[in-house]
Amino acid sequence: MLKLLSFLMLMLITLAAGAADLQFVSTMDEKPLAIPADVIDTEAAKDFIATGKNAYIGNADAIKAGKKTFQLYSCTACHGAHAEGAVGPNLTDDKWNYAKNVNDKGIFETIWGGTAGGMGAKGKGLMLPDDPTQGLTVDEVLKVVAFIRSNAH
Amino acid sequence: MRTHQLKLAVGAGLLSLICNTAFAEEDLSKLMQDDNQWASQRKDYSNTGYSRLSQINKGNVGQLKQAWTFATGVNRGHEGAPLVINDIMYVHTAFPNNVYALDLNDNQKIIWSYFPKQDPSVQSLLCCDNVSRGLGYGDGKILLQQNDGTLIAFDAKDGTKIWETKVVDVKKGESNTNAPHVFKDKVITGMSGGEYGVRGYISAYNIKDGSLAWRAYSNGADTDVMIGKDFNKENPHYSALSVYEDVNGGNAEGGSFKALDKAKLKFPEADLGLKTWLKPQAIKNGWEHGGGSTWGWYSYDPSLNLMYYGTGNPGTWNPDVRPGDNKWSMTIFARDLDTGMARWGYQMTPHDEWDYDGMNETVLWEAQGKKLATHFDRNGFGYTFDRTNGTLLVAEKMNKFVNWASKIDLASGVPQKDAKYSTHQDYDAKGICPSALGVKDEQPSAYSPKTNMFYVPLNHVCMTYEPVESKYVAGQPWVGSTLTMFAGPEGVMGGFMAWDGLKGKSVWYNKEKFSAWGGALVTSSDIVFYGTLDRWFKAVDAKTGKELWKMQVGSGIVGNAITWGHKGKQYVGVLSGIGGWAGVAMNLGLNNDTDGLGAAGGYRELTKWNAAPGGGAMNVFSL
Numbered sequence: 001m002l003k004l005l006s007f008l009m010l011m012l013i014t015l016a017a018g019a020a021d022l023q024f025v026s027t028m029d030e031k032p033l034a035i036p037a038d039v040i041d042t043e044a045a046k047d048f049i050a051t052g053k054n055a056y057i058g059n060a061d062a063i064k065a066g067k068k069t070f071q072l073y074s075c076t077a078c079h080g081a082h083a084e085g086a087v088g089p090n091l092t093d094d095k096w097n098y099a100k101n102v103n104d105k106g107i108f109e110t111i112w113g114g115t116a117g118g119m120g121a122k123g124k125g126l127m128l129p130d131d132p133t134q135g136l137t138v139d140e141v142l143k144v145v146a147f148i149r150s151n152a153h
Numbered sequence: 154m155r156t157h158q159l160k161l162a163v164g165a166g167l168l169s170l171i172c173n174t175a176f177a178e179e180d181l182s183k184l185m186q187d188d189n190q191w192a193s194q195r196k197d198y199s200n201t202g203y204s205r206l207s208q209i210n211k212g213n214v215g216q217l218k219q220a221w222t223f224a225t226g227v228n229r230g231h232e233g234a235p236l237v238i239n240d241i242m243y244v245h246t247a248f249p250n251n252v253y254a255l256d257l258n259d260n261q262k263i264i265w266s267y268f269p270k271q272d273p274s275v276q277s278l279l280c281c282d283n284v285s286r287g288l289g290y291g292d293g294k295i296l297l298q299q300n301d302g303t304l305i306a307f308d309a310k311d312g313t314k315i316w317e318t319k320v321v322d323v324k325k326g327e328s329n330t331n332a333p334h335v336f337k338d339k340v341i342t343g344m345s346g347g348e349y350g351v352r353g354y355i356s357a358y359n360i361k362d363g364s365l366a367w368r369a370y371s372n373g374a375d376t377d378v379m380i381g382k383d384f385n386k387e388n389p390h391y392s393a394l395s396v397y398e399d400v401n402g403g404n405a406e407g408g409s410f411k412a413l414d415k416a417k418l419k420f421p422e423a424d425l426g427l428k429t430w431l432k433p434q435a436i437k438n439g440w441e442h443g444g445g446s447t448w449g450w451y452s453y454d455p456s457l458n459l460m461y462y463g464t465g466n467p468g469t470w471n472p473d474v475r476p477g478d479n480k481w482s483m484t485i486f487a488r489d490l491d492t493g494m495a496r497w498g499y500q501m502t503p504h505d506e507w508d509y510d511g512m513n514e515t516v517l518w519e520a521q522g523k524k525l526a527t528h529f530d531r532n533g534f535g536y537t538f539d540r541t542n543g544t545l546l547v548a549e550k551m552n553k554f555v556n557w558a559s560k561i562d563l564a565s566g567v568p569q570k571d572a573k574y575s576t577h578q579d580y581d582a583k584g585i586c587p588s589a590l591g592v593k594d595e596q597p598s599a600y601s602p603k604t605n606m607f608y609v610p611l612n613h614v615c616m617t618y619e620p621v622e623s624k625y626v627a628g629q630p631w632v633g634s635t636l637t638m639f640a641g642p643e644g645v646m647g648g649f650m651a652w653d654g655l656k657g658k659s660v661w662y663n664k665e666k667f668s669a670w671g672g673a674l675v676t677s678s679d680i681v682f683y684g685t686l687d688r689w690f691k692a693v694d695a696k697t698g699k700e701l702w703k704m705q706v707g708s709g710i711v712g713n714a715i716t717w718g719h720k721g722k723q724y725v726g727v728l729s730g731i732g733g734w735a736g737v738a739m740n741l742g743l744n745n746d747t748d749g750l751g752a753a754g755g756y757r758e759l760t761k762w763n764a765a766p767g768g769g770a771m772n773v774f775s776l
Binding site: 068071072073074075076077078080081085086087088089090095097114116117118119120127128130131134135 | 273274276277280281282324348619621622623624626627628629630631632633634635637734737738741742743
């Protein structure tokens, strides 16, 4: 029995060590959020999935691209042109509906999987379940986050 | 012999069915005639919000006291009003759209209730708060139109579900916020989703069994829009191909559409719901996601058998990516109730550049022996039509701050746009009045046949508007513009006025601190009731606008004032529970100085008057 347990422990440690990536959880229901390998499209995306660090924060080009995506997907409709809030929450102050949004992993999870009764999922494959080609890649979400953070005060 | 008996039985069944239908119509008409009842959202088929009850008069209105209240147990915007039928009050709520039947004979005890199980994700499709504009009644049934598109008929007496059907497809970004309206043997219901790239339509269901009688689209081929040969017979120029010069590419920054004279218009043309969506559109066929939602208050004239309603804004809010007049968005339609075929249709804001959604109510009235229809549009003009054929008789600015157009040319019906306030992609147009909220939004006006005046709740808000490139994805927001809103030149955000529908002139005008976002009630004792966002429920003199009485309720009012009689006593009431477009930001907790410049910014001060989110309640007053 003891042997079996230690064997299982060993297995778990090995598994954890093998899977270097972080665990992402849905803001909607706290269930694990799967990020398929094919939407982890750039080095920055891979780095983020492994470490939770968004390399685009403060990067002027990324912020510009993020702004474009923010407009393209009508994020502006609810959150305002500069993410200052309109008919949806302000994303530039220190008040969050979901406390974890203060860090980049948390806000990524909220954008990727959506919220309960609030915003729909924006991640590729989740935005429109019938059409997996729709939605944002990991890299696009990171740039949107960089844009949002650039407006913070 | 057996066969014969069977035939007889079928015959008898059919006869009883016919009799029942006839009875159903008579039942509702009778209830509408009885001022002790409030049997449809705006009191009657004509959408007047007028009652002949006069026990509460100018002499005693100052003594109005709270009779009772009913907290709905639901937060956020409570638009519309309860119904009162045969001593039962039927109360609806914001999402999840609960229903309560209260026994007025037994201290408002709950007779039956209903709690819909809706997928909470539908809330992400409700652009401007989780509102419902109330219930419908007819044929002994209470009709509930849920936000997720489910339309249910209950037995009014005990709440038994009689039939249920699905009106809209939420996967396409469609939802419902409108009240179902019962006209004769039909339930008319619309749809919302102008900010989600929907293709708008209005539907008629048979009240007997919930089967679909007809559905008319706001865009596409004439067969889909249900336009036949007699459409716009008297005003064929309403069916012109284009009402502006250089529509294709002529609306570049710095330029503007120049209105064509009637002599230069090409009409009548068919299939304008296709042809006025010129290439290149943002998507392959612009009209397929061309908006024109139908979430307002509808009216009906039994003598003409015509029903009237307005269609909403074209999709997206970025005008540059949808060249053309974008018909039949922004249109007042008159349709035959039985067949759904359009008798006339007039587009108020061709090629909208400001989200002046045309869904506001159309009120039917008579003057100088004419059958008239009056509509106060978001675009800031008050229109009066000959409702038999759509001839435009009056189109005047409701407030002089309206600046996107100098006037409406009565001969052609075309607004003369001002280039200064035209909007274009990646250009931030400033100082546009009114804002997208309109000079009036959904909050319905009232009409008194005694004073021959309309009583109109108003917004006084201007905006900046910057269209941006946006991508259509089914079920996702597709807005394509960012805007900021601020108080108009009068320094306040709202008002309330009396309007002469024949002269097209305001008779009296009161400023309001915030938008007057509650619907009006007028009685034969010449008292007008309405609620405000800073929680006041007011009575004013219909002749002068002078305030006669006011009482503060628990939360800002976006509901419509109603009145009824019970055991010889007149009651007035209104739902409170702040929300709707004006209050949604507050409900979501946006109250920092840095928060939203959209509706949130302008209305920030609401948090000094309201707890968030606004709690729903029915407030009832009597002498």
